[in-house]
Each structure stands twice: as structure tokens, then as C-alpha cells.
Amino acid sequence: MTRASSRRPGPPTRTERGIPEATVARLPVYLRALTALSDGGIATASSEDLATAAGVNSAKLRKDLSYLGSYGTRGVGYDVEYLRYQIAREIGVTQDWAVVIVGIGNLGHALANYSGFGTRGFRIVALLDADPNLVGERIGDMEVRDFAELEAIVEADRVSIGVITTPAGPAQEVCDRLVAAGVTSILNFAPVVLSVPDGVDIRKVDLSIELQILAYHEQRKSGEAALPQVPELPAMNGLTDLPSVGGGVGA
Amino acid sequence: MTRASSRRPGPPTRTERGIPEATVARLPVYLRALTALSDGGIATASSEDLATAAGVNSAKLRKDLSYLGSYGTRGVGYDVEYLRYQIAREIGVTQDWAVVIVGIGNLGHALANYSGFGTRGFRIVALLDADPNLVGERIGDMEVRDFAELEAIVEADRVSIGVITTPAGPAQEVCDRLVAAGVTSILNFAPVVLSVPDGVDIRKVDLSIELQILAYHEQRKSGEAALPQVPELPAMNGLTDLPSVGGGVGA
DNA sequence: AGGAGCTTGTGAACGTGAGAACAAAATCGG
DNA sequence: CCGATTTTGTTCTCACGTTCACAAGCTCCT
Structure with a gap:
């Protein structure tokens, strides 16, 4: 990942085209929400509206959008079509x-x-x-x-x-x-x-990773304080007599 | 999300059964890597080996595992079967x-x-x-x-x-x-x-979200400095004559 | 038995992300 | 034309996650 060539310790140098990864991951969600609003005939939406539709906090949404530029109008909100196009262009889905x-x-x-x-x-x-x-x-x-x-x-x-x-x-x-x-x-x-x-x-x-993550939390819910505290395998302390394999994976 | 009921500003209070979410998301990956090692007949593996197999940094892996307990042996590494069982139990996949x-x-x-x-x-x-x-x-x-x-x-x-x-x-x-x-x-x-x-x-x-995230980075690669700088839509400044819809989404 | 050599577990520094709060800008009513 | 109201854009602070670096602990060899 060679991004941001010259970064001096000064101000964060916004508009250096450095959109945080977390924001990039949410832009598609905003895009979909905007498309839904557009299909519903909504022409303008506030950050609050958008945030609700996208399932995020409105402050986060505003900050995310601010990385792209100032595409809103204070006191009014965002023009749905306009913002949709800007996000689509930023992501790159205006081309095929x-x-x-x-x-x-x-x-x-x-x-x-x-x-x-x-x-x-x-x-x-x-x-x-x-x-x-x-x-x-x-x-x-x-x-x-x-x-x-x-x-x-x-x-x-x-x-x-x-x-x-x-x-x-x-x-x-x-x-x-x-x-x-x-x-x-x-x-x-x-x-x-x-x-x-x-x-x-x-x-x-x-x-299967997603399911396992769910299972972890699920286990917490049902068991909570009633977890079997460290039911270790019978007698695994005897690690002593292991052939010193020294790993057979990485180099 | 009501986790960690009493958290005073003192020491982080490890073993409060508070495994960071980022770690939880990686445990299944470690589990799979351990299963692969086990199937390959490897009985012991160092954090370096495991990290390579799981595609992460070894320091991160060690810290992740430390949240579960001290299941390794210094100077030796981790017993593959033992660790596998402990992670499986922690995730909850020992039950169906x-x-x-x-x-x-x-x-x-x-x-x-x-x-x-x-x-x-x-x-x-x-x-x-x-x-x-x-x-x-x-x-x-x-x-x-x-x-x-x-x-x-x-x-x-x-x-x-x-x-x-x-x-x-x-x-x-x-x-x-x-x-x-x-x-x-x-x-x-x-x-x-x-x-x-x-x-x-x-x-x-x-x-489609995953694809769009890839597209974003892909666009950066091909264009880099040759991006069309803000090709705004024709004349979207005329936001003035909008019916004050005031949002039609959230309540 | 004792020292050399590994490897874990963790404290500390650093970087990134989230959320609260507020100043700046725009509209609207009188 | 001016103040009230709305909503954005941004600053600040805190929490979380990652990485480095090293002491603690274990094994093996002499």
C-alpha cells in the first residue's frame, strides 16, 4: 500500500485524495441509500435522513461526505441526484x-x-x-x-x-x-x-467466518456468566515430549 | 451492545471476558489455519508460523491469542491441537x-x-x-x-x-x-x-459493496494523478428552487 | 548445573476511527 | 433588511486497534 507520497507532520493536508479506508467501505452503502431515495422520488435529504437510511450515525456520515468535498447546502441538506453522482464518480462506478x-x-x-x-x-x-x-x-x-x-x-x-x-x-x-x-x-x-x-x-x-463470529456472540448471550470456566483438555501440560518440529509452514 | 458492565478507569482488567471485536473476527481465521496445520501433521507451530498461515502479523496474532489465555510455551510455540480446541471452545463451535x-x-x-x-x-x-x-x-x-x-x-x-x-x-x-x-x-x-x-x-x-470497494482502489491505480478533477454535473448550483421536502425517510 | 538461544506475553508508542459539540453558512418570515 | 432557524462542515477528544520492542520463561547443549 504505497499511498500518500509526501506526508509532513504539518496539518493533515486534506484534499490530498486520501479517503480513509473505513469511509471508502461505507460509500457504497450511501450510494445505495441515495438510489433508494431517488427511486422514491425524494429530491433532497438531510444528513439525518441519509444516516437513517444507511444505518449509521449522522455525524459520521457528514464527516465521510466531507472527504469528497462540500456537496451539501447548509440549512437545506443534500441534493440526492447530485450527491449520488459524486459518490458514484468517486467510487468509480460511473465507468464499467x-x-x-x-x-x-x-x-x-x-x-x-x-x-x-x-x-x-x-x-x-x-x-x-x-x-x-x-x-x-x-x-x-x-x-x-x-x-x-x-x-x-x-x-x-x-x-x-x-x-x-x-x-x-x-x-x-x-x-x-x-x-x-x-x-x-x-x-x-x-x-x-x-x-x-x-x-x-x-x-x-x-x-463460515461470518457464522463463527455470530456464534461467538450467541454463546455470550445464552451462557453469559454461566460459561464453563476453562474446561481444559484432559492433560495437555505434557508438552515436554514434542519433537521440535520448529514449524513447517513459513519458509 | 451492553458489554463490560463495570469498567473503572484503572487497569484494563484483562480476563474480564472482553475480547476486542477485531480479535473475534480473526479467531475463525486462526482456527482454519490450525486445522490446516493439523491436517498436515504439524504438532507444534510458532506464532510466526501461525501468522504466516493466517496472513497476519505475528505480534498481532500473539496479542490476539493472549486475550484467550496463556496457551503457548515460551521458547517452543503453540501445540496445534490444544490451541485449536481452545479457540474452537472460545468461539463456540464445539457445540452445534x-x-x-x-x-x-x-x-x-x-x-x-x-x-x-x-x-x-x-x-x-x-x-x-x-x-x-x-x-x-x-x-x-x-x-x-x-x-x-x-x-x-x-x-x-x-x-x-x-x-x-x-x-x-x-x-x-x-x-x-x-x-x-x-x-x-x-x-x-x-x-x-x-x-x-x-x-x-x-x-x-x-x-456489490465488495466490488465497489475494489473498484475504488482500482480507479486509483489506473488513473492516479490523471483523474478528471471534479467534472461536476452541468449546473447543479441551482438548488434554490427545491420543494422543501425535508426528508421522507426517518420518521 | 549454568549459560546460550528461542519464543511467548505484554507494556508502551503510534495511528486510525467514532462521536459530541459548535461555528459557519444558507433559508425564511416579518 | 435583520434575526430566527436549520443543517452542514469541522474541530476536539476519546476509544480502539496495530506495531514495536523487550523482559520473562522455557529448552537444549556443554
Whole structure:
């Protein structure tokens, strides 16, 4: 992450185009809320209205928006269409991004069928799988193509975003191929930690991790003070007689 | 969020069972890394090894683990099986959690087929949908049941976790029904902000938001200094003649 | 038995994010 | 034209999260 080239200890130097990551993650939420308001025929909204629609605190919302510029009007609020366009432009969804999906199993299928692909701004240009039995299958108006065609497709369609929906096993190899082909942003649904070179962004969506986080809190609710205090395994103190493996993972 | 009842300004009072949220979110990752090491026949691993496998900094990993207790051995490392059990217990996946999935469209289908449901610890007890055409369909070894049966199922199977895979429209209503039926943790895949009463935990997984975050960074990479500086909409300064709608969203 | 060599657990420094509070700007009514 | 009212943009403070750096503790070798 090489951002903000020259940063002297002076003032934070706003407008250095340094939008905090936490804010970036919320902009899409605001965008969706604005779209909903717009569809509902609302032309103007206050930060309070927007915050409610987006499920956040209004002070936070105002601060987030202030990173983009001064797009509101004091005493009035924000023009919904105008703000929507500004956020869309800032995120980059005013242009179209070409996307490939690799791994057409259950989840890949589901994503391929995902009509509209959420908000506009993204265009699925290819569904890829290495399994010959799948290649050629039609899904919606697309056809599953051979993973071997990846490089040609990425180059031809200027693909910069790849979605990995393979099982854990082949995910890293698929990732490497995507990166080598020129993809610089990856959305990973496979339950593994992928390693990518600098300059490539990666985000992970993991169902079972989300469930486990819920389970943790759920356990707190039901048990609370009635937790079995440290029910350690029978006799694990005898760590003494371990072959000094010294780790077999990292180098 | 009523956690940590009495917190005086003294020392942080560790072992008050207050594990930071950021740490909780990483525990499942460590759990998976440990399982992988265990399957690979590794019996002991250092924080460095684990950190590499989990894709984090080793200092962070050690601090995270320290919230659970002192489960390592200085000069040696961590016993993989032992640590795995301790984390599993802390998260709560040593017991089984009953889960219902509501909305059996593309995504619901995919999740229903998701073999093993990631790590063990979760058991899908019902697939629900309100569409009569879907009710009765078999998916794997389960059958889609009518959403109307929700309350009976939740009570009979002690369901505490609900997964919403409906379209945006009905999601809030489904959510309300789940909560009313007694579900206290919800994983939401629908692209809306759900509101729930206190005491109910909710997590959101949103494909298009993830893509938009990637797009933002992608735009920075390609354009960098060559961004079209504020191409404002034609003439949006004329905000003056707006009907003072005053917001039509929150109350 | 004692010292050398590792690795954990944690205190402290630093950076980022959240929220309260308020000054600045814009509208509206008289 | 002026004051009251509304709502933004921003400043300040506090809490949270990350990283460094090192003492404490364990093992192994001589």
C-alpha cells in the first residue's frame, strides 16, 4: 500500500485524495441509500435522513461526505441526484468494470445469475472453469469457457477484477494465474488466505467466518456468566515430549 | 451492545471476558489455519508460523491469542491441537448451532448445497421460502418448507441463527419474523440495511459493496494523478428552487 | 548445573476511527 | 433588511486497534 507520497507532520493536508479506508467501505452503502431515495422520488435529504437510511450515525456520515468535498447546502441538506453522482464518480462506478468469475460451482452459478450484478458499474465478461464437463454450459446469456482462455480474455476485455469461487484447493493457483494475466483486484470466496504481490488488492468473503463470529456472540448471550470456566483438555501440560518440529509452514 | 458492565478507569482488567471485536473476527481465521496445520501433521507451530498461515502479523496474532489465555510455551510455540480446541471452545463451535436459511433463490441454493457448511459447528435445520412453487423441492437431503412454518421450526430445533438470502424487498419483513420467532443472530445477504432490536446481532455480506470497494482502489491505480478533477454535473448550483421536502425517510 | 538461544506475553508508542459539540453558512418570515 | 432557524462542515477528544520492542520463561547443549 504505497499511498500518500509526501506526508509532513504539518496539518493533515486534506484534499490530498486520501479517503480513509473505513469511509471508502461505507460509500457504497450511501450510494445505495441515495438510489433508494431517488427511486422514491425524494429530491433532497438531510444528513439525518441519509444516516437513517444507511444505518449509521449522522455525524459520521457528514464527516465521510466531507472527504469528497462540500456537496451539501447548509440549512437545506443534500441534493440526492447530485450527491449520488459524486459518490458514484468517486467510487468509480460511473465507468464499467469488466469482471471474470472463476469456478462455476454452486456459488459461481449463483453469482452468474445475479441479475444486474447489484448496482450497475460491473459487467461479467466471462465465466471460467477448468472442468471440461462444465465448459460449454449456458448460464443466462453466457457460456462457461475454459480456464485456459483466461489470459486471452483478460487482455481482450481489459479485465481488472477477478472473482474466485473455486474450492479452497485450486484457489491460490487460480489467483496466481489471474495476477499473471494482469488482474489487479480480486474478490475471493474460497476459504483460504491468498497471497498476492504488492499492488494487487484482495478482498475476502467467507460464510463460515461470518457464522463463527455470530456464534461467538450467541454463546455470550445464552451462557453469559454461566460459561464453563476453562474446561481444559484432559492433560495437555505434557508438552515436554514434542519433537521440535520448529514449524513447517513459513519458509 | 451492553458489554463490560463495570469498567473503572484503572487497569484494563484483562480476563474480564472482553475480547476486542477485531480479535473475534480473526479467531475463525486462526482456527482454519490450525486445522490446516493439523491436517498436515504439524504438532507444534510458532506464532510466526501461525501468522504466516493466517496472513497476519505475528505480534498481532500473539496479542490476539493472549486475550484467550496463556496457551503457548515460551521458547517452543503453540501445540496445534490444544490451541485449536481452545479457540474452537472460545468461539463456540464445539457445540452445534442450528441454522435456518430463508429465501431459496440462486444464493440460497448455493448455500444449502455448501457441503460441510465450512467448518463443523453449524447444522442447517430448514430451508424456507414463501413461494409455493419452491416448497417441496429437494436440495441435497433437505426439502424446502413453507416460510409459515418458521416459528414452529425455530422453537422445535432451538434455532438461534438465521440466514437471509431473499431479495431486498421482503428482507426486513423476514428479519422481523425471525426475530419475533426467537432468532438472535442474523446473517444477511440481501442488499438492504436491516434494523433489529437490541440484543440481536446482525452481520451483512454484500457482493456489490465488495466490488465497489475494489473498484475504488482500482480507479486509483489506473488513473492516479490523471483523474478528471471534479467534472461536476452541468449546473447543479441551482438548488434554490427545491420543494422543501425535508426528508421522507426517518420518521 | 549454568549459560546460550528461542519464543511467548505484554507494556508502551503510534495511528486510525467514532462521536459530541459548535461555528459557519444558507433559508425564511416579518 | 435583520434575526430566527436549520443543517452542514469541522474541530476536539476519546476509544480502539496495530506495531514495536523487550523482559520473562522455557529448552537444549556443554
